[in-house]
Amino acid sequence: NGGGRKKREKPNILITGTPGTGKTTMASALAEATQFCHINIGDLVKEKNLHDGWDDQFDCYLINEDLVCDELEDLMEGGGNIVDYHGGDFFPQRWFDRVVVLQTENSVLYDRLTKRGYTGQKLTNNIECEIFQVLLEEAKESYPEEIVVALRSDCIDDMNSNVATLTDWIRSWSCQS
Ligand code: ADP
Ligand code: MN
Secondary structure: OOOOOOOOOOOEEEEEOOOOOOOOHHHHHHHHHHHOEEEHHHHEOOOOOOOOEOOOOOOOOEHHHHHHHHHHHHHHOOOEEEOOOOOOOOOOHOOOEEEEEEEOOHHHHHHHHOOOOOOHHHHHHHHHHHHOOOOHHHHHHHOOOOHEEEEEEOOHHHHHHHHHHHHHHHHHHHHOO
């Protein structure tokens, strides 16, 4: 339930997890199944220039968290959004009704990231991020424990069942109001 928060007509879901765990693949399938809006934060940051330049050390944009939050505030208030990002501690807690942390077995994740062209420190950092469950810990620290759920994403069957589970959850949420 909403835990005392004012109920939106439709819920917002955050899909988080280490890069390569399948956030974008799952979020776009879920958006198609539910007609919810898929917001890929990485793409949004690039398109709308919501960053402070390129970070050479981490080989990614230096995301400007305030700009991202300002950009999304109205949309999130309306509900019906699936937000896809490898992080989530800077979003307002009230935005989300469910926080999904995708998790992938190390050797499977290693292969996916290698295929994506990750090598060296970038590859190691991401594998360690998964081993130490950094995104799950972050989600638990940033959101009420009862809305955080960890889901396995090792194979296509996992993805399909995750989409089905979340589609059911969305339907039942909308019936409760
Ligand atoms: P993320 O957005 O978390 O970085 P992607 O959705 O881009 O991850 O997926 C990374 C790669 O892994 C893609 O090639 C995708 O097709 C594949 N993939 C994602 N989820 C699964 C899954 N559950 N089973 C098998 N392959 C997957
Ligand atoms: Mn992605």
